[in-house]
Amino acid sequence: MAEFLQAVDDRKILHVDLDAFYAQVEMRDNPALKKVPLIIGRDPDLHHGHGVVATANYIARKAGVHSAMGSSEAKRLCPNAVFVAPDFDKYRSVSAQIHEVFAEFTDKVEPVALDEAYLDVSQSPMAGATLAAELRHRIWQETKLTCSVGVSYNKVLAKLGSEHHKPNGVTVIGADVALDFVAALPIKDFRGVGKKSQEKFEKLGIKTGADLRALSQDELRVHFGSFGDQLYWQARATHFGQVKDHRIRQSVGKEGTFEFPLHDRSAVLATFKDLATKVVANMEAKHLVGRTLNIKVRDDDFNTLTRSITQANPFQLNPDFLARKAQSIFDDLYPDDFAIRLLGLTFSNVSPQAFQSLSLFDYD
Ligand SMILES: [Mg+2]
Structure with a gap:
């Protein structure tokens, strides 16, 4: 019997990461670059010594070059x-x-960077390793690029897996080997462990996952606060974070409550206009669009009603238009007299305006 808890988790999660993405694309398009140390970044000699390495091919990496270096x-x-x-x-x-x-395999895709994403493929009857092989084959067919894939039952292990055999590899970390895999990891490889916590661990004499697992949850809390809890579970190969499908889970909204209930429609419309203006500003600031508009209404008897409209295409981010939509839903809900305590207007089925909004600073 295991001496510690390992939670049952039967999901199938892939972490996919293209190998030295920008460098690989440039080498594909200009094969002469495959034979030389290649750095994606501005030449310092042409830019007064300025510039940062976005990424480098593996020849340059052997010389010690890495992303984010000057x-x-x-x-x-x-x-x-x-x-x-x-x-x-x-x-x-x-x-x-x-x-x-990715979309051929699942709708549950969480992009992390242009070349990196988590996929929840739990719904597939096929084994994770088979799916990883098929996915790599499809990416190669479509783009002539290689990637590394980690396969496991949670995101943290899947990510550790993709880093394990890089470049162009697959690592499967099943429940049967996960505890051993984590035990052998150097402490710096645990998620969230930076320079500061590395120094602390050094003082505590903690070098590996096995050492980490020997610490009690209370000890970890004393040294690391709430991060200690995360470390406790990481050491036990347990992590319940979901693959965040941005299109479905994220929502952007605003609510207004009233000390004295609203009784007339023009006040309701004015409130919707005010809420829509704020929500639109928030959506625009985040470069998001939404396909579902949700309205929430609470009356003086504390009945709460919600209604939504979903469209094939994103709603236009126009406060007047949205306020009128909200008002028409409201009019259907309350055709007669009303006394309203709360109104809310929220977008769900939210997605980036375009892939442009993804971070360009996660370079590898
Ligand atoms: Mg990468």
Whole structure:
């Protein structure tokens, strides 16, 4: 019998990560670059010593070059490196192709960067390893690019898996091996462990996952606060974070409550207008669009009603238009007299306006 709890979790999660994405795209498009140390970033000699390494191919990495390093330092480490300026339009269009492949496998996709995502494929009858192989094959067919995939029953382990055999590898971490895998990990590989916590661990004499697992939850809390709880569960290969399908789970909304109940329709319309203005500003700031508009109404007797409209295409982000939509739903709900204590207007089925909104700073 196991000496500690390992929670039962029968999900199938993939973490997919293209190998040295920007560099790989440039080498695909110009095969001569495959034979040289390649750095995606501005050449420091042409930019007064400025510039940052976006990514580098594996030849340059062997010389010690890595993402987010200053270009001047990279050049010092690897004087014969070839610098190519990043072409984000191209990377975004390749990313869109990759996401089309993801969609063949599941709708539950959580993008992390242009070239990196979590997929929840629990609904498939096929084994995770089979799905990973098929996914890699499809990405290769469509883009001629390689990726690394981690397969497990939670996101943390799937991510550790994709990092384990990089580049161009698959690592399956099933429940039978997960505790051993985690036990052997160096402490720096645990999620959330940065320089500061590494120093603390060093003082405590904690070097690996096995050492970490020997600490009680209380001890971890004393040293790391609430992060201690996360570490406690990571050491037990347990993590219940869901693959966040941005289109479904995220919502953006606003509510207004009234000390004195509203009785007339013009006040309701004015309130919807005010809420819609705020929600639109929030959506625009986040570069989001939404396909479902939700209205919430609470009356003086504390009855709460919600109604929604879903469209095939995103709603236009126009406060007057949205306020009138909300009002027509309201009029259907309350054709006669009313006394309203709360009104809410929320978008769900929210998605990015385009892939442009994804972070460009998660370079690998
Ligand atoms: Mg990558």
